Amino acid sequence: MKPDREFHEPTPGFQVTRREFLKLTGGGLLVFFTVGQLPFFPQEAEGEPLPTDFNAFLKIGEDGRVSCFTGKIEMGQGVITSLAQMLADELDVPLENVDMVMGDTDLCPWDMGTFGSRTTRFFGPPLRAAAAEARVVLLELASEHLHIPPGRLTVENGEIFEKTRPRSRIAYAQLTRGKRIERHLSRPVKVKDPSEFKIMNRPALRRDAFEKVTGKAAYAGDIHVPGMLYARILRPPAHDARLVSADLSEAEKAEGVRVVRDGDLIAVLHPQPDVAEAAFLKIKAEFEQPKSDLDDKTIFDHLLKVAPAGSVLGSGGNLKTGEREAKLRFDATYLNSYVAHAPIEPHTATVRFEGNRATVWPSSQTPFRAKGEAAQALGIPAENVRVISPFVGGGFGGKTRNLQVGEAARLAKLTGKPVQVAWSRNEEFFYDSFRPAAVVKIRSGATEHGDMRFWDYHVYFAGDRGAAQFYDIPNHRTVSSGRGWSGTPGSHPFATGAWRAPANNTNTFARESQIDILAAQAGMDPLEFRLHNLSDERMKRVLKAAAEKFGWKKSPVPSGQGRGIACGTDAGTYVATVAEVEVDKSSGAVSVKRVVCAQDMGLSINPEGAAIQVEGCITMGMGYALTEEIHFHGGKILDLNFDTYEIPRFSWLPKIDVVILENPGSPPQGGGEPAIITMGAVLANAVFDACGARVFQLPMTPERVKNALKDV
Amino acid sequence: MEEIQFTINGSFQKITVDGDRALLWVLRTDLGLTGTKYGCGEGLCGACTVLVDDAAVRSCQTAVREIRGKQVVTIEGLAMGKKLHPVQKAFMDHDALQCGYCTPGMILQATAFLRRNPEPSTADIIDAMEYNLCRCGAHNRIVRAIQAAATEMKGGS
Numbered sequence: 001m002k003p004d005r006e007f008h009e010p011t012p013g014f015q016v017t018r019r020e021f022l023k024l025t026g027g028g029l030l031v032f033f034t035v036g037q038l039p040f041f042p043q044e045a046e047g048e049p050l051p052t053d054f055n056a057f058l059k060i061g062e063d064g065r066v067s068c069f070t071g072k073i074e075m076g077q078g079v080i081t082s083l084a085q086m087l088a089d090e091l092d093v094p095l096e097n098v099d100m101v102m103g104d105t106d107l108c109p110w111d112m113g114t115f116g117s118r119t120t121r122f123f124g125p126p127l128r129a130a131a132a133e134a135r136v137v138l139l140e141l142a143s144e145h146l147h148i149p150p151g152r153l154t155v156e157n158g159e160i161f162e163k164t165r166p167r168s169r170i171a172y173a174q175l176t177r178g179k180r181i182e183r184h185l186s187r188p189v190k191v192k193d194p195s196e197f198k199i200m201n202r203p204a205l206r207r208d209a210f211e212k213v214t215g216k217a218a219y220a221g222d223i224h225v226p227g228m229l230y231a232r233i234l235r236p237p238a239h240d241a242r243l244v245s246a247d248l249s250e251a252e253k254a255e256g257v258r259v260v261r262d263g264d265l266i267a268v269l270h271p272q273p274d275v276a277e278a279a280f281l282k283i284k285a286e287f288e289q290p291k292s293d294l295d296d297k298t299i300f301d302h303l304l305k306v307a308p309a310g311s312v313l314g315s316g317g318n319l320k321t322g323e324r325e326a327k328l329r330f331d332a333t334y335l336n337s338y339v340a341h342a343p344i345e346p347h348t349a350t351v352r353f354e355g356n357r358a359t360v361w362p363s364s365q366t367p368f369r370a371k372g373e374a375a376q377a378l379g380i381p382a383e384n385v386r387v388i389s390p391f392v393g394g395g396f397g398g399k400t401r402n403l404q405v406g407e408a409a410r411l412a413k414l415t416g417k418p419v420q421v422a423w424s425r426n427e428e429f430f431y432d433s434f435r436p437a438a439v440v441k442i443r444s445g446a447t448e449h450g451d452m453r454f455w456d457y458h459v460y461f462a463g464d465r466g467a468a469q470f471y472d473i474p475n476h477r478t479v480s481s482g483r484g485w486s487g488t489p490g491s492h493p494f495a496t497g498a499w500r501a502p503a504n505n506t507n508t509f510a511r512e513s514q515i516d517i518l519a520a521q522a523g524m525d526p527l528e529f530r531l532h533n534l535s536d537e538r539m540k541r542v543l544k545a546a547a548e549k550f551g552w553k554k555s556p557v558p559s560g561q562g563r564g565i566a567c568g569t570d571a572g573t574y575v576a577t578v579a580e581v582e583v584d585k586s587s588g589a590v591s592v593k594r595v596v597c598a599q600d601m602g603l604s605i606n607p608e609g610a611a612i613q614v615e616g617c618i619t620m621g622m623g624y625a626l627t628e629e630i631h632f633h634g635g636k637i638l639d640l641n642f643d644t645y646e647i648p649r650f651s652w653l654p655k656i657d658v659v660i661l662e663n664p665g666s667p668p669q670g671g672g673e674p675a676i677i678t679m680g681a682v683l684a685n686a687v688f689d690a691c692g693a694r695v696f697q698l699p700m701t702p703e704r705v706k707n708a709l710k711d712v
Numbered sequence: 713m714e715e716i717q718f719t720i721n722g723s724f725q726k727i728t729v730d731g732d733r734a735l736l737w738v739l740r741t742d743l744g745l746t747g748t749k750y751g752c753g754e755g756l757c758g759a760c761t762v763l764v765d766d767a768a769v770r771s772c773q774t775a776v777r778e779i780r781g782k783q784v785v786t787i788e789g790l791a792m793g794k795k796l797h798p799v800q801k802a803f804m805d806h807d808a809l810q811c812g813y814c815t816p817g818m819i820l821q822a823t824a825f826l827r828r829n830p831e832p833s834t835a836d837i838i839d840a841m842e843y844n845l846c847r848c849g850a851h852n853r854i855v856r857a858i859q860a861a862a863t864e865m866k867g868g869s
Contacts, residue, residue, distance in 0.1 A: 075811055076809075076810030076848045205804065205805070205807055206804075206807050209804040209812075210804060211812075212809050212812030212815050213787075213796065213801075213804055213809070213815060213816075213819060214747070214787065214800065215745075215746070215747020215748075215786065215788045216788075218746070219749075219813060221740075221746070221750065222740075222746035224746075230741075272733075272737060272742070273741065274733055274734055275730075275733075343811070343813070343847050344749070344751045344757060344759055344814045344846070345749070345751075345811070345813040346750075346751075393811045393812070393813030394810075394811040394813060395811075396847070424753055425751065425754070608807060612807055612810065612853070615850075615853070616810060616848050616850065617849065618849065619852070620848070641752055641753075642752055642754075642756040642845060643754070643756055647847060649842055649843075649845065650838040650842050650851050650854075650855065651838055651839075651842055652851075653838065653852055656852055
């Protein structure tokens with residue numbers, strides 16, 4: 001993951017076949033493996049079928065360096081550190097000796113993409129197994145070399161020695177010298193027991209920090225290829241607008257500028273992006289936009305109207321029975337608006353197309369998808385495209401489709417020059433695949449003693465993730481309409497997609513708000529109510545851990561203290577959050593004072609990295625909970641920069657405590673997403689506790705809080 | 713087109729450009745200093761922050777003409793040779809970054825601020841950093857890193 005700013009020629013005539021990964025990598029020991037191949041790990045659930053031979057490998061080179069080649073990318077989530085920790089620990093080499101080669105489609109075998117908190121969960125275990133296998137092979141080689149049975153040998157810092165004679169050592173690098181040894185991981189391998197860890201489950205600082213604090217880290221926009229042109233592309237003012245006419249004559253007069261028109265694609269290119277921009281502004285274009293009544297207020301009725309029939313995700317008991325038994329009843333509808341990903345790095349891609357070969361440097365969470373997209377745009381076979389992944393400046397699910405790659409590829413073909421397309425902030429907002437606006441309807445009931453009796457849950461357009469409830473409710477049904485996050489035809493007026501912990505933010509907001517309402521009806525403390533209706537021990541453990549760290553004292557709600565609690569699961573991880581807020585009743589403004597989050601993620605590879613992700617989730621989550629929503633009219637996006645679209649700032653910062661529960665015996669689970677799911681509900685519950693106002697719509701803007709206060 | 717002389721990261725520089733062009737793009741494309749990032753183009757996010765005569769400036773909102781005769785420092789020029797600036801080092805030590813894209817702007821904003829206010833309170837730091845945006849949510853660590861850098865610099869660094 002060290003893309004130099006200078007351009008490197010791809011090997012001339014280089015044909016990428018799977019077997020030729022080998023030729024690239026020289027001598028040494030190579031262990032090939034695939035995610036999902038081993039019987040004791042789950043398959044990645046979606047996307048292309050996995051290759052049966054391998055989709056990642058590691059190499060112990062003749063220089064003694066250990067390299068991991070993977071299609072995963074680093075976008076801030078920290079796997080460049082945690083994957084290296086796994087490798088170093090299983091192989092008994094210093095962490096500094098490990099290199100991560102990430103997201104280069106010529107060097108790294110196919111990978112679906114970096115999203116869904118999958119890297120540690122699904123990629124980590126086989127990586128560890130491959131490293132453990134390599135260690136076994138190296139011990140065997142050393143045994144032959146030293147004429148000592150492997151059982152009498154041990155490893156330290158990449159050197160093998162007889163346990164009784166620690167002075168006489170042979171380094172890994174010496175064992176493979178001049179030879180090339182390949183192993184394919186095809187059987188379960190014994191990995192280290194947590195008690196043997198020296199590097200895993202211990203905090204490690206980010207390995208990419210030096211490059212990032214010195215400006216050396218290259219992102220897609222930092223790539224410069226000789227002769228490259230920067231492109232500005234004419235955009236419609238609205239997603240439903242149609243180009244009527246475009247007068248390019250003034251733009252064409254600008255010195256040194258190339259103006260390209262290919263169907264609806266109109267672009268201005270120049271070796272300097274700001275000069276291209278200046279010429280671009282001289283285009284006179286007319287668009288027509290159909291009238292539309294759809295906006296950020298009417299969208300919810302529209303969604304309910306066009307919603308397809310629901311799929312039952314789960315059910316049990318009999319709702320009618322539950323309704324009879326429940327003295328306390330509450331029905332509610334929860335809404336959340338469209339939310340932008342808004343990474344600080346906008347979508348960018350640089351494409352060089354020469355002969356019938358192309359090289360692409362994209363800001364992308366899905367380099368292998370980008371490879372196919374570039375090939376399609378260029379009309380060449382995918383194997384002629386190499387994607388090199390620079391650092392990605394934030395993704396959050398928004399950089400999984402790569403529109404900018406296709407654009408840059410088309411323009412590179414049309415101009416015969418290398419082209420960089422770097423979206424402006426306006427384009428970034430306009431073409432974002434937003435978190436979908438969504439509706440959740442819940443009917444629920446409990447006895448006057450606080451025993452939950454029924455739960456009838458219907459989510460529209462958020463998606464299934466996190467919809468399943470986990471309380472002990474004998475009569476329940478969970479239904480999802482418009483599953484997935486991309487919507488159905490005619491539902492959303494623009495693109496929607498996966499947004500950090502997709503669907504789960506919406507579902508957890510609804511579920512955990514509703515649970516709090518039932519607790520209030522039963523006159524019970526909301527923590528006590530949850531524990532009373534839960535038998536899942538892991539969930540109870542995180543709830544208690546968060547409450548204990550916070551100093552939670554039992555009290556019915558609303559107590560006036562402004563504290564809330566919420567819990568959930570995401571990507572296999574259990575999370576519970578307690579928050580404390582202040583509400584300014586005259587303005588409706590909410591300020592968050594304190595957030596405590598407890599997380600059980602199984603084995604935590606890098607507890608420091610995990611804590612950082614939780615802090616990031618809490619901070620980012622305050623945005624969708626309090627301010628972030630896309631205003632629009634028809635297909636016209638009204639929020640196009642950070643002036644009106646307000647993301648969390650320093651002054652919002654609460655005191656944050658993170659508790660990563662020790663659970664090293666349990667497999668590692670997701671870390672980049674889970675803690676964000678509780679932020680909507682925990683703040684809504686804290687607002688209710690502060691002032692008695694129940695807000696059913698995210699974000700909880702001052703206006704919505706003030707409106708809710710009218711009902712108190 | 714006009715000739716503009718200035719100092720960039722300690723070196724004298726003379727360029728002939730349209731003086732209206734934004735400093736950001738001259739740095740990134742004409743001078744190859746890509747550590748300075750584009751984030752919003754309207755001075756709202758701070759990713760393009762550089763030092764001009766020790767003050768933090770949004771390079772996307774600064775015409776290159778305005779830096780004539782001035783000293784410009786970008787993230788590439790902040791370290792003294794191999795020795796990192798205390799703010800850079802503190803960002804590393806505190807893991808005060810994730811994706812790293814806002815980091816150069818954060819570091820230069822903090823550097824300019826600590827020059828003016830070497831003994832800041834937490835509230836001072838938050839005020840000073842308020843208009844630099846981070847999407848990954850590294851804010852709490854950035855504040856701690858700046859506090860640590862202040863302490864380190866007071867010790868005579």
